[in-house]
Amino acid sequence: MKVETFTLNTFPDVGKTKNEVQETGKTSFGDVLKDSIKKVGEIEKEADQEVQKLATMESGDIVNTMMAIEKADISFQMMMQIRNKIISAYEEIMRIQV
Amino acid sequence: MDMIGLIGKALNIRASYHKVISGNIANVATPGYKEKEMDFKKEIDRVINSDASASVISNGVTVTESPENDGLSSLDGNTVSVENQIVKLTENQVMYHSLVQVAAKRFSMMKFLISEGRR
Amino acid sequence: MGIFDILRISSSGLKAQRTRMEVIAGNLANIHTTKTDEGGPYRKKDVVFMSSDVSAEKSFGGVLAKKIEGVKVDSVQESDKAFEKVFDPNHPDADQEGYVMFPNVNLMEEMTDMTAATRAYEANVNVMNTTKEMLIKTLDLIK
Numbered sequence: 227m228k229v230e231t232f233t234l235n236t237f238p239d240v241g242k243t244k245n246e247v248q249e250t251g252k253t254s255f256g257d258v259l260k261d262s263i264k265k266v267g268e269i270e271k272e273a274d275q276e277v278q279k280l281a282t283m284e285s286g287d288i289v290n291t292m293m294a295i296e297k298a299d300i301s302f303q304m305m306m307q308i309r310n311k312i313i314s315a316y317e318e319i320m321r322i323q324v
Numbered sequence: 325m326d327m328i329g330l331i332g333k334a335l336n337i338r339a340s341y342h343k344v345i346s347g348n349i350a351n352v353a354t355p356g357y358k359e360k361e362m363d364f365k366k367e368i369d370r371v372i373n374s375d376a377s378a379s380v381i382s383n384g385v386t387v388t389e390s391p392e393n394d395g396l397s398s399l400d401g402n403t404v405s406v407e408n409q410i411v412k413l414t415e416n417q418v419m420y421h422s423l424v425q426v427a428a429k430r431f432s433m434m435k436f437l438i439s440e441g442r443r
Numbered sequence: 444m445g446i447f448d449i450l451r452i453s454s455s456g457l458k459a460q461r462t463r464m465e466v467i468a469g470n471l472a473n474i475h476t477t478k479t480d481e482g483g484p485y486r487k488k489d490v491v492f493m494s495s496d497v498s499a500e501k502s503f504g505g506v507l508a509k510k511i512e513g514v515k516v517d518s519v520q521e522s523d524k525a526f527e528k529v530f531d532p533n534h535p536d537a538d539q540e541g542y543v544m545f546p547n548v549n550l551m552e553e554m555t556d557m558t559a560a561t562r563a564y565e566a567n568v569n570v571m572n573t574t575k576e577m578l579i580k581t582l583d584l585i586k
Contacts, residue, residue, distance in 0.1 A: 277327055277426055280419075281334040282368050286445050288422050292584035295429055299585070302433060310440065407454035407461075414571065415447045418578045425582045 259309060266298075266305045273298035331427045333371045336382045337364065338420045344387055345413045348404050355400035359409075361390040448511075449574045451497040455513030456567035462516045463490045463560045467553050474548045477536045485546040486521040493517035522547055 276294040279285040344362050351357040362385055371381050390403070466488050476485040497513035524547040532541030 274327055278330065280426070281327075281330050281423060282372065283365055283419070286415075286419075286447055288418070288446065288578065288581050289584075291422070291426070292581055295426060295585050299429065299433055303436065306436070306440070405458070407457040410457075410571070411447070411450040411454045414450055414575050418447075418575065421579055421582055425585055429585045 258312065262305045262308060266301050269301050270298045328427060328430060330372065331423050331430075332378070333381055334368060335420065335423050335427075336378050337367045337371065337385065338416055338423070340367075340382045340385045341416050342413070342420075344385075345409055345416065348409050349406065349413070351402075352404045352406050352409075353402065355402060357402050357404060358389045359404045360387050362387050445498065446578070448498050450571055452511070452513040453567045453571045453574070455495070455497050455515060456570075457564060459490075459492055459514045459516055460560045460564040460567065462519075464557065464564075466490050466519060467557050467560065470546075470548045471550070471553050474546060474550060474553075476546055477534075477543060484526055484544045485548070487524065487546060487548045488519050489522055490519055491517045 273294040276285075276291040280288070280291045285291075341362050341364060344360055348359050367385050370384075374381075376384070470487050473485040479485055492514050493516075494512040495515040496510060526547050527545040528542050529545055530541055531537060531543050534543045537543050
């Protein structure tokens with residue numbers, strides 16, 4: 227199992243959003259969020275499976291389980307921060323007086 | 325599958341296992357004492373789908389006498405192999421620590437979620 | 444090889460060294476024993492160690508060219524060294540010429556052997572402690 231470095235490239239849609247927001251409005255924010263949530267969900271499911279294997283002693287391999295859990299944690303935190311930034315960017319835009 | 329619940333059940337069984345092992349170690353010099361063991365995989369399979377409370381789980385474990393397998397018999401009928409028990413104790417301890425750490429990590433992630441990531 | 448097999452290897456070492464100590468203790472206790480059940484003086488005993496597979500699960504051979512193994516006591520054998528002949532006609536076990544056969548146990552050899560067994564035992568305990576620390580440190584990954 228590789229521990230990938232998490233850069234913004236993991237969430238390629240984020241870069242696109244900044245350009246598209248004036249044209250399409252709210253839709254791209256939702257798409258970006260949904261996409262990143264789905265990816266994080268898959269990583270979390272993997273971590274859950276590792277934890278289950280650990281608890282039932284199907285695999286005594288602690289190292290893999292710890293790596294999977296930390297990977298899920300980091301990607302989850304990253305997603306939260308991106309979500310916060312997106313929402314505050316959205317709110318700022320909505321505050322613009324027309 | 326509820327991870328926190330599963331971890332809780334596994335911790336309960338590991339605590340019972342610990343009692344069995346430390347009982348063996350305490351009786352390492354008792355004449356006629358037969359070493360006892362518990363099948364962890366069997367116990368966790370038993371409780372994985374049940375909704376039993378913690379005390380039911382930890383008291384319902386099956387403890388059997390281990391078969392003699394070493395050929396190192398003792399003059400007084402004691403069958404405790406202290407080295408094996410130390411290995412089992414270490415393994416149980418490490419796994420217990422791991423499960424506690426994993427559960428703590430889960431909780432801290434939930435707290436992070438609740439606070440919306442703003443510290 | 445499971446992650447806890449390291450502990451099983453060390454514990455096999457502990458068991459083997461403990462058996463060795465038992466044999467040494469028997470040799471030293473009987474260092475002046477001139478009469479045994481089989482007749483004749485006590486014969487010094489030696490342990491023979493053999494490497495053995497200690498894994499919990501059956502490993503399917505081909506993965507590792509050289510399997511990493513623990514140790515076990517293969518047998519306890521009696522030494523063929525000659526007995527010590529001591530001239531003592533007043534001893535109850537003296538033969539017609541007045542010689543008594545004493546065990547072929549050498550005190551210095553046994554003491555050296557005992558030190559070696561103790562050091563080996565300590566080394567195995569060190570391995571177990573270090574391994575346990577390593578495993579617990581792995582948990583720091585998710586602190």
